Amino acid sequence: MSQIAPIPSVTTTGEPLAGAPARKQNLLDLDRAGLERFFEETLGEKRYRAHQVMKWIHHRYVTDFDGMTDLGKPLRAKLQQHAEVVVPNVVFDKPSADGTHKWLLSMGADGKNAIETVYIPDKTRGTLCVSSQVGCALNCQFCSTATQGFNRNLSTAEIIGQVWVAARHLGNVPAQIRRLTNVVMMGMGEPLANFDNVVRAMSIMRDDLGYGLASKRVTLSTAGMVPMIDRLSTESDVSLAVSLHAAQDELRSQLVPLNKKYPVEQLMAACARYLKASPKRDSITFEYTLMKGVNDQPEHARSLARLMRQFGNQMQSREAGKVNLIPFNPFPGTRYERSDEAQIRAFQKILLDAQVLTMVRRTRGDDIDAACGQLKGQVMDRTRRQAEFNRQLREQGLGDAAA
C-alpha cells in the first residue's frame, strides 16, 4: 500500500512548527494504519485517539471535530488546524419503487466530476455498488462508461465517501443496525487500475472501526488485470469477481480488449493463484453479460461450461467458479441488445446441466436507471449526465460545471 504524504509535525500542544502547510489532511483518505501514523507522527497523539476519530466518522457520521465530544478541546483544536473530513457532495439521490437507491455524487474540490453509487436491498442483505474511477480506459465494447473515456482515478476518500454517504442515509450502524451488508466494486472504472486507493478504501470497509464488513462481503470486480490480481492476493483477501463475458479468446478480445494483453488462459491461471493464496477464499464469480446473438448461443454456453469445469478440476472443487449471468441493459447508442428470456434460460440450463453453479442476476432499479449496466448507462452517458448535473448545480445556484 502506498504511503500517505507526510505532513510536517506540530508540537504536542498543537502549536504548528514553522512552515506548517496550509493543506489539511482529509481523514477520509486514511485507513486505520494511516490514521494511527497521522496521530502519532503529525499530531503527537496516542494511537487510540485515531480509533476514536475513526468511530466518529464511520459509525456516527460526524465530520465536525467539535462534535467529537470524547476528544479533549486541545486535540479538537489541533485537528481543526491540520485535518478535515471531506465527504462527497450529493448532487441528487433517487429512490426506486423496489427499494433500490441511487446517488449522484460530485467529486473533487471543483465538483466537476460526478459518479453514481447504487444501493440494492434484498431480503437478507443490502449491497452497495461503488465506483473506483471517473470514466474508464479499458474500452469494453458493451459498456457505456467506456464511451466517455478515462477522466481520473478516485481518491480513497472519494471511494469510501460513497460508502459513508449511503451508510449515513440508511442509518447503518456497524455491528448494530446492519443495512449495508455487502459492497461490490463494480461501478464505474477498473478497480485494479486504481490499486492503492481501492485497497485502502476496502481496508476501511472491512475494519471494525470502519464498516466492519467481512472480507467475503466485499467484492472487487476486474476485467482481468492479471499482474494486479496477483498483487491483490498479497494485500487483501476480498472476494474476486471477473468480468468474463466470453470463454474464448477471439470473442473475448472483441468484447474486452484487455483480453489481447491477458488472454483467458493467463486470466484463469491468475484466478487459481488468487484462490490458492488464501484458505479463506473458496470461489470466484465470473460475470457474463448476455448480448443477443453475440455471446448467448449454445456453443458459447458449452465453452463457458468447459472453462468452469477445467477451473473446478484444477481447484479440486466444483464450486470454485460460479457464474453470474447478466442480461444486457441497453443504453443509448449501443449496438448490442438484451438476449431473449428464453435464450437466457437455455444458456443457464446448459451450465446447470454441466454442474456449474449459475445465477441469473435479477434486474433491479429499472425506474431509476440503476439496473446493472445502466449504472454505466443512460445517466452515465456523458451528455445526459452532464446536463442533469448542470441542472442540479443551477438549482443550487452554483452555475454550470465545465463538460
Ligand code: SF4
Ligand atoms: S466494463 Fe468495467 S472495465 Fe470495462 S470499460 Fe466498463 S467500467 Fe471499464
